Amino acid sequence: MSEATAAGGTEPWPEELFTDLVGDRAAEWDRTGRIPLDTLRGLGAKGLLCAQAPAAHGGLAFSSRRNGELTAHVGALCSSLRSVMTSQGMAAWTLRRLAGPGQQAALVPRLTGGELAAVAFSEAGAGSDLSALRTRITRDGDEVVVDGAKVWTTNAAYADLLVVFGRTEDGAGAVVVPVSAPGVRIERIEDPLGCRAAGHADIRLDGVRLPADALLQGVDRTPALLVTTALAYGRMSVAWGCTGILRGCLTAAARHAKAREQFGVRLADHQLVARHLAGLLVAEQSARRACEHASDLWDEGSPDMVTAAVLAKHVAATGAARGAARAVQVLASAGSRDGHTVARALRDAKLMEIIEGSSEICELMLAQHALATAG
């Protein structure tokens, strides 16, 4: 019950809170492409959108494992809401690693206090290749000026703060941009394939002037280490979220296969259907074990967590994409309308094979690891 206590004594378990809050509204959020802003702010103010943030900054100080289990629970309910958690958590983590102590003390409590944040990496010419970033962060006296354009930033349509990666005179860094600053324009993507209510948006930054300390202290000659560090959290979160997608698909498919009859027997008694259920169970358990392993390494402070996070993300995202397709196949017309758990899963999981390192980029990193450790 330590988590319940951490969340405020008489508060329900975070899992129950999310279950009650989402209720049967995930379908509506998917169809309308919106989660009510006060819902997100309420969760944020309880520290639940970035539960690994330290207690000193108003966070719940969850371990990676505990936060992962919560992330999977939310992933099974609504991948759009889970994506918002991924963004908020990644913003908090990026501040913890790239910000100086004063910057952390000023900014992290805002993320545990109800304000929403997004992390902007991708640009039209810089997706998998983030070394090609062109957004410029220029010093001008005691200010910095930000110019550039970001695409497909998750949670940006809801966000109060944007953590924007870009080029500095010395190399690369990240700057914290309030969306209220003059020169910031958020253009919501109205028709995303999946995670439709996750607030994806393109961002224009035209001569955005900020105090110099908006630039986080972590500035490097290249973006590689900064970006790798920030993405480590995102990969863990996406991996756990995909485990949740698989859990949702497995439950939906198994219930349907037990309830529906064709040719005089339950669907589950048709061997080719049963095979789909076995495949879903294998995928869900494989993803969960990979996530548990990576989170445990994260919590131990083991350097093996870095590769384990990539592996977990890859296993979970590819497993979820295939598993969601199986679930739609089992439910057939019963699951083929927008908003249904498995219909959402099919679209949401496909995006998870693209975000936070595409499946192909993950495979390249894993291959590189295999080569580097072979001797």
Next chain:
Amino acid sequence: MTKTSDQAGAATGPGAAGAGIADELLGFLAARTKTTWEHDQDLFAVGGMSSLFAMQLVVHLEKTYGITISGADLMLDNFRTVDAMVRLVHKLGGDRAAAAAGTTAGE
């Protein structure tokens, strides 16, 4: 590793503790990559290690020397060579943990 404990009085100086840290890191690199590295060799030169490996080094240094590497210290050049990592550990006050870590690595 006995060198560090024999010269306990000198362990606060960068020389003795630095050698202990360098040995430990060279051992870590050798175990991870099945390759022998020099203390001044660029780990990230062409054909070398990735930024993913750099992050492994960050986590390893934090865990082994009880330090936190964040903000301005989180730059690739701090992990480019064993010598650079030894300097970073000194700067962040991880020296005192070095003797203990050296003993562990030697056993």
